[in-house]
Amino acid sequence: MTTLALLATALLFGGMTLYSFGFAGFLFRALPAETAGPTIRRAFPGFYLFVIATAGFGAAIMWHVDELSALILAAIAVTTIPTRQLLMPAINDATDAGAKKRFIVLHSLSVVITLSHIVGSAVVLSRFASI
Structure with a gap:
């Protein structure tokens, strides 16, 4: 069970890190903004x-x-639910309305949440060193 827990946490950490720093950044470097935005x-x-x-x-x-x-x-699981259901649509609405300041505030909040999730999963991974 410990190995499965470690693998699940590693998958979570790696997936969030790759998506946040790899995939999203890649899309905006590789595609025009008018294509990258809707894709992301x-x-x-x-x-x-x-x-x-x-x-x-x-x-x-x-x-x-x-x-x-x-x-x-x-x-991490519980706080992702309102992020997905409430914050993400609010970010999309701000984008659609051209509300740049609101978008920046909401997007910054989503970045802080995601970074805290990455840090949280890193803490869990580091705790495996003492198990």
Whole structure:
């Protein structure tokens, strides 16, 4: 069970890191903004479902290994739900309305949330060193 928990957490950390720093950046470097924007908008719902499912699964199997790590993963899963359901549509609405200041504030919030999720999963991975 410990190996499965480690793999789930590693998948979560790697997936979030690759998506945030690799895929999103690549799209905006490789495609014109008018193509990259709608493409990334279509990809985000799936990204958030990946985070919710992977963190939730990790939390469930981690519970018997390390309760604090399980709570961190559960917090990642739970806080991703309003990010996907409320924040992401608000960011899209701000973009569609041309509300640049609102977009910057909302997008910055989503970046902070995602970075905190990446840090949280890194903390869980680092806790494996002491198990």
